[in-house]
Amino acid sequence: MKKTLFLIIFLAIAVPVGWVLFCKYEGDVPKADVRLPSPYLKQSYEINMTATDEGTGLRHVTVSLVQKNNEKILWDKPYPSPSILSLFSGKKTLSDTFAVPVETRKYGMSDGQAVIRIIVTDYAWHKWGKGNRFYEELPVVIDTVPPRLEVLTSQHNVSKGGVGLVIYKLDEKNIQTGVRVGENFFPGYSGVFNDPMMVAAFFALDHTQGPDTRIVVEARDPAGNETKRGFYHYIKDKNFRSDTLNISDSFLEVKMPDFNLGPREAQFLTEQNPLLAKFLYINETLRRQNVETVLKVPSDTRAELMWKGCFGRLSGAANRAGFADKRTYKYNGKVISHSTHSGIDLASIANASVAAANNGQVIMAENVGIFGNTVIIDHGLGLASLYAHLSQMNVAKGDRVKKDDIIGRTGLTGLAGGDHLHFSMMLHNVFVNPVEWWDAIWIKNNITSKIESVKAQIQ
The missing domain is CATH 2.60.40.3880 (Immunoglobulin-like)
Structure with missing residues (x-):
C-alpha cells in the first residue's frame, strides 16, 4: 500500500x-x-x-x-x-x-x-x-539625395492638341522620369541615344489644354526622392471648329443592327424610339468605353524611334472631318448628343487601300465598337497611329510594318456613316493632331533637329 x-x-x-x-x-x-x-x-x-x-x-x-x-x-x-x-x-x-x-x-x-x-x-x-x-x-x-537632371534642348513650342519633345540628362540609373503636363504623365526613354543617361520624352497637350497648362520634367529615384524641373516652353492656343451631324431614321435603321449589345438590347425595346435610344447609348457610353480601350494600347511601346520622316496620308483622299471637331448631333431638328472627334476622317474611293503611315509594329488589330475594325501601329516612345472603320485588316498584332505597306482597306464598320478612313495619332493616352505629323518641316523643326543638335553636343 x-x-x-x-x-x-x-x-x-x-x-x-x-x-x-x-x-x-x-x-x-x-x-x-x-x-x-x-x-x-x-x-x-x-x-x-x-x-x-x-x-x-x-x-x-x-x-x-x-x-x-x-x-x-x-x-x-x-x-x-x-x-x-x-x-x-x-x-x-x-x-x-x-x-x-x-x-x-x-x-x-x-x-x-x-x-x-x-x-x-x-x-x-x-x-x-x-x-x-x-x-x-x-x-x-x-538614399536621401534627389536625382539631378539637365535639360539640353532650348526651344519647346507646342500647340494646343499638339506634341513637343524635350531631351535631358540624368545623373543616375534606374530613374522613373518623364514630363508632367497638367495631371498627365508622359514617360521618358533612353533608347534614342547611346548614353543611357540621356533621355528623350515626347509630351502632348490634349485639345482642352491651353497656354496656362503647367509643364515640368520629373525624375524619381527608387528611394522616392523626386526632382521637378521647369523648362522654357511656349504654348500656342488654338480653336477647333464645330460641326453638326443630323441623325436620320435611315441611318439608324442601317447602322444600329451592326451593334449587338447583348442583354441591354431588351432595354431599348421599352423606349418610345428603340433605335434612337440605342444610338444614344452607343454614341455616349460605348464611345467612352471604346476611347478608353484604344488609348491604353500605346503604352505597349518600344523605347526607340522606329519611324523616319513625315507620316503618310491616305492617297487621293479628302478631309471629311477634322481633329477635335466639336460635334453636335441632331434628330428631327433637336439636339440629342455631343462628342469630340479624335482624329481626321479621310475619304476617297470605296475599299481604298490603306497604307501604314510610317515604320512601326502593329499593337492592335481587332474590332473596337464605334471604331469598327481597327489597326494601331506603335512607332516608338509612346507614339502610335490608328486606322479605323476598316472593311479589311491585312495585319495582325506583332507584325512589323514599313511606311506604305498595305495594312487594310477603308470601309464603314463601327459607327461610320459612309466608307472612309478615320486616322488618329496618339501619344500614350492622348489623341493629338495628325496634321503636325504630315508636315515634314514641323517634324524637322520640333523633333529631328533637336535630336541631331544634342548628338552634336555629345560628340
Whole structure:
C-alpha cells in the first residue's frame, strides 16, 4: 500500500516536472516573417513583420537600423513572462504582427549601405535561460539625395492638341522620369541615344489644354526622392471648329443592327424610339468605353524611334472631318448628343487601300465598337497611329510594318456613316493632331533637329 502511494506521489510530481522541463528546454528557434517594401529606404517606409514562437512563447522582439557602428532601435517590444500554468492553459504570446515605421532622415545616418537587424527571443530555458534566438540582417540602401537632371534642348513650342519633345540628362540609373503636363504623365526613354543617361520624352497637350497648362520634367529615384524641373516652353492656343451631324431614321435603321449589345438590347425595346435610344447609348457610353480601350494600347511601346520622316496620308483622299471637331448631333431638328472627334476622317474611293503611315509594329488589330475594325501601329516612345472603320485588316498584332505597306482597306464598320478612313495619332493616352505629323518641316523643326543638335553636343 505504501509503495503504491509512493508511486502515485512520485508520478504526480515527476510527470509535471518532466513535462515542464521538456517544454521549457525546447530548442526550436522563433520565426520572423519580414516584408520589406523596397531595398531602398523611402521617405514613407514601413516594415511589416510577424514574429512567431509555438513553444514557450515570445520573450522579446527588437528591430533596428544599423550602419557601421551607428544603431537606431526602431522597435523594441518585450512580452510578459508566462507562468508555469501557461504551459497547460496556453496563456502565452505565440504570435504578434506589427508594422515598424522607418524615418531615415531623423537618424543622422549618411547615404549608403545599411542593414535592418531583427532579433526575436523566446522564454525557453535553453542556453542558460537566455532562450532560443532568431537573428537576421537584411541589407538596405539609405538614399536621401534627389536625382539631378539637365535639360539640353532650348526651344519647346507646342500647340494646343499638339506634341513637343524635350531631351535631358540624368545623373543616375534606374530613374522613373518623364514630363508632367497638367495631371498627365508622359514617360521618358533612353533608347534614342547611346548614353543611357540621356533621355528623350515626347509630351502632348490634349485639345482642352491651353497656354496656362503647367509643364515640368520629373525624375524619381527608387528611394522616392523626386526632382521637378521647369523648362522654357511656349504654348500656342488654338480653336477647333464645330460641326453638326443630323441623325436620320435611315441611318439608324442601317447602322444600329451592326451593334449587338447583348442583354441591354431588351432595354431599348421599352423606349418610345428603340433605335434612337440605342444610338444614344452607343454614341455616349460605348464611345467612352471604346476611347478608353484604344488609348491604353500605346503604352505597349518600344523605347526607340522606329519611324523616319513625315507620316503618310491616305492617297487621293479628302478631309471629311477634322481633329477635335466639336460635334453636335441632331434628330428631327433637336439636339440629342455631343462628342469630340479624335482624329481626321479621310475619304476617297470605296475599299481604298490603306497604307501604314510610317515604320512601326502593329499593337492592335481587332474590332473596337464605334471604331469598327481597327489597326494601331506603335512607332516608338509612346507614339502610335490608328486606322479605323476598316472593311479589311491585312495585319495582325506583332507584325512589323514599313511606311506604305498595305495594312487594310477603308470601309464603314463601327459607327461610320459612309466608307472612309478615320486616322488618329496618339501619344500614350492622348489623341493629338495628325496634321503636325504630315508636315515634314514641323517634324524637322520640333523633333529631328533637336535630336541631331544634342548628338552634336555629345560628340
